[in-house]
Amino acid sequence: MAPQKLQIACAGLGRMGKRHALHFLNRTPRAQLVAASTPDETEIQWAKQHLEPWGVRIYTSYDEMIKQEGLQAVVIASVTTVHAEQAIKAIDANLHVLCEKPLSTSVEISQSVVDAASKKPNLKVMCGFSRRFDNSYRDAFTKMDNGLIGRPSIFRSQTCDKLDPSGFFVAYAEFSGGIFVDCSIHDIDLALWFFGQDSRVKSVVSSGITAVQPELRKHKDVDNAVGIVEFYGGQIAYLFCSRMMAAGQDDATEIIGTDGKLQVNAQPMSNLVNIYEAGGVKREIPGDYYGRFEQAFVNEANEFTACCLDGTKLPMKLAGAVQAVKIGCALQESLNSGKKISFDETGRRVELAVL
Numbered sequence: 001m002a003p004q005k006l007q008i009a010c011a012g013l014g015r016m017g018k019r020h021a022l023h024f025l026n027r028t029p030r031a032q033l034v035a036a037s038t039p040d041e042t043e044i045q046w047a048k049q050h051l052e053p054w055g056v057r058i059y060t061s062y063d064e065m066i067k068q069e070g071l072q073a074v075v076i077a078s079v080t081t082v083h084a085e086q087a088i089k090a091i092d093a094n095l096h097v098l099c100e101k102p103l104s105t106s107v108e109i110s111q112s113v114v115d116a117a118s119k120k121p122n123l124k125v126m127c128g129f130s131r132r133f134d135n136s137y138r139d140a141f142t143k144m145d146n147g148l149i150g151r152p153s154i155f156r157s158q159t160c161d162k163l164d165p166s167g168f169f170v171a172y173a174e175f176s177g178g179i180f181v182d183c184s185i186h187d188i189d190l191a192l193w194f195f196g197q198d199s200r201v202k203s204v205v206s207s208g209i210t211a212v213q214p215e216l217r218k219h220k221d222v223d224n225a226v227g228i229v230e231f232y233g234g235q236i237a238y239l240f241c242s243r244m245m246a247a248g249q250d251d252a253t254e255i256i257g258t259d260g261k262l263q264v265n266a267q268p269m270s271n272l273v274n275i276y277e278a279g280g281v282k283r284e285i286p287g288d289y290y291g292r293f294e295q296a297f298v299n300e301a302n303e304f305t306a307c308c309l310d311g312t313k314l315p316m317k318l319a320g321a322v323q324a325v326k327i328g329c330a331l332q333e334s335l336n337s338g339k340k341i342s343f344d345e346t347g348r349r350v351e352l353a354v355l
Helices: 015-026 041-050 080-092 107-118 135-145 168-176 185-195 214-219 289-310 319-337
Strands: 006-011 031-037 057-059 073-076 096-100 125-128 152-162 201-209 224-231 235-245 252-257 260-264 275-277 280-282 341-343
Touching: 006 015, 006 289, 015 031, 015 041, 015 073, 015 096, 015 289, 031 289, 041 057, 073 080, 073 289, 080 096, 080 107, 080 168, 096 289, 107 319, 125 289, 135 185, 135 252, 135 260, 135 289, 152 185, 168 214, 185 224, 185 235, 185 252, 185 319, 201 319, 224 319, 319 341
Parallel strands: 006 031, 006 073, 031 057, 073 096, 096 125, 152 235
Antiparallel strands: 152 252, 201 224, 201 341, 224 235, 252 260, 275 280
């Protein structure tokens, strides 16, 4: 008897949706991509060329797709505004769910996904924070967890995209939730991972500028920002996000402990090739986020599949995705208000007295 394969569908075939679909189709041996949905005609034509010949059924309706007989799981890579709605519909249909980050740009709507999932404990519902599946970050976490750097105290991380002059990020800002919710959400999740998923936020404050894309201001967003997140227990996360890098994707993290520190990707590189020329020696770096984390996405697809088929525990709690959005939204609010935002130890907002 042939080994069981997870029957999975892909919702959304945009930039990330195409990648997820191809990962499950070609690079996840224990899964079988059986369906995909998109309302976009251009994406449908792409699917007819790249998916349909391999037996993948194409739908224009998500609701119809999740009714397909034999379907067991869905990966959601649609626009952010429908992540939560589609996730809840899949849960209600008794399907396992891998949802692209964030669950929503709203804390309350994100929580509604967690609430729906809690009613179906037999289902695997995961928000895809891809860096947790990156081999280098996993190695750094293991070293920290084994006590190599003592108690982690300062976390410094950045997500810096190559400048895209097409205006994509300006249009995307209308529904992305802002640069902290969209871009820094990965760094926020990493901070919660390295400091502990139950870490409690004491305060957040942020500031930013529009250096190259002033059109972002109409969406109350920026193209460069810094944020500081203070945790109860004496830990601080410093976050930097940017969308104007000239060389390429520049994502890096530093975890500073009482006995040492760990760095991940401090000197970004595409590979180990050095280029020697008249102007000096250089290395090329990945051109985009996927170029840096492609293998992490593949790892994510395979591990999610294994959890679904084997009934094993997911590598992260879904509630952490809500916590990350809560921090991201607070940073975005601080960015626009210019005010520091504080929380008590139960997570409730508090207004501090001002002299």
